Amino acid sequence: MTDVIKVAVLGAAGRMGTTVCAAVEAAPDLALVARVDATDDVAAALRDASADVVVDFTVPSATEANVHTALAAGAHVVVGTTGWTPERLERLEEALAALPGRGVLIAPNFGLSAVLAMTLAAKAARFFESAEVIELHHPDKVDAPSGTARHTAAAIAAARGAAGLGPSPDATESGFDARGADVDGVRVHAVRLRGLVAHEEVLLGNPGEQLVIRQDSFDRTSFMPGVLLAVRKVGGRPGLTVGLEHVMDLD
Ligand SMILES: NC(=O)c1ccc[n+]([C@@H]2O[C@H](COP(=O)([O-])OP(=O)(O)OC[C@H]3O[C@@H](n4cnc5c(N)ncnc54)[C@H](O)[C@@H]3O)[C@@H](O)[C@H]2O)c1
Numbered sequence: 001m002t003d004v005i006k007v008a009v010l011g012a013a014g015r016m017g018t019t020v021c022a023a024v025e026a027a028p029d030l031a032l033v034a035r036v037d038a039t040d041d042v043a044a045a046l047r048d049a050s051a052d053v054v055v056d057f058t059v060p061s062a063t064e065a066n067v068h069t070a071l072a073a074g075a076h077v078v079v080g081t082t083g084w085t086p087e088r089l090e091r092l093e094e095a096l097a098a099l100p101g102r103g104v105l106i107a108p109n110f111g112l113s114a115v116l117a118m119t120l121a122a123k124a125a126r127f128f129e130s131a132e133v134i135e136l137h138h139p140d141k142v143d144a145p146s147g148t149a150r151h152t153a154a155a156i157a158a159a160r161g162a163a164g165l166g167p168s169p170d171a172t173e174s175g176f177d178a179r180g181a182d183v184d185g186v187r188v189h190a191v192r193l194r195g196l197v198a199h200e201e202v203l204l205g206n207p208g209e210q211l212v213i214r215q216d217s218f219d220r221t222s223f224m225p226g227v228l229l230a231v232r233k234v235g236g237r238p239g240l241t242v243g244l245e246h247v248m249d250l251d
């Protein structure tokens with residue numbers, strides 16, 4: 001990688017893509033070499049751009065193909081798009097095994113407050129009988145529950161499992177629809193409300209006490225320090241990294 005990191009952005013016309021392009025242009029050590037969106041030929045655009053790092057903020061249905069296209073073009077990849085199922089991650093790890101030195105960093109949330117909230121929730125989870133997650137987003141979001149909430153609930157479930165905790169107590173006999181989605185045994189509730197950007201609350205309960213961990217992204221600029229950190233770090237992390245916490249010295 002040269003001194004200045006050449007960056008191409010996929011989904012450049014979207015809410016996040018627009019903000020990422022502006023952040024890259026404002027960073028002295030980065031150069032924006034391509035803005036690519038749905039009507040472009042992604043493979044041709046990336047071949048022409050010769051980017052060091054490709055950043056993907058597109059849609060869950062397009063992101064997997066985009067990442068493989070970016071790898072074929074010779075770049076490292078930073079991904080913020082949601083929709084990365086275990087099967088998609090497995091296929092990506094297989095592809096990366098054949099590309100030594102190449103890195104992909106996927107983060108469900110680049111907001112520092114969100115990463116810290118997830119990390120704290122996972123640390124606290126083993127001390128509480130009950131755990132539920134509420135995520136709140138703008139109503140233009142196409143997927144639910146959010147990638148962040150899935151990641152949070154999975155981390156809570158893993159911590160509870162490691163501590164030998166069973167399921168959270170729940171006497172519900174009817175109206176299961178009102179109890180939210182089940183992510184690895186943790187209930188996740190999704191709110192969609194005009195005026196919101198991205199917010200999450202983790203509720204942890206014991207007899208006579210509650211811990212609430214809440215984070216709020218009021219503006220998409222909140223994701224930019226995390227995105228730029230990932231762009232700067234991904235070239236030094238061969239293979240697949242899932243979660244920004246791994247480049248924040250939190251693990
Ligand atoms: N990781 C994070 O911190 C974070 C933060 C915000 C949003 N997100 C996620 O990022 C994704 C994008 O969110 P958004 O609010 O910017 O959405 P958006 O709908 O505003 O933007 C998506 C853009 O991708 C473009 N696009 C669609 N298919 C494409 C393709 N094949 N190639 C190139 N571009 C394509 C669309 O035309 C659009 O401009 C979502 O999955 C969202 O959940 C993640």
Ligand SMILES: O=C(O)C1=N[C@H](C(=O)O)CCC1
Nearest residue numbers: 082108109141146147148198
């Ligand atoms: O606006 C969105 O869409 C967001 N998506 C991510 C998610 O699903 O967790 C991160 C927060 C914003």
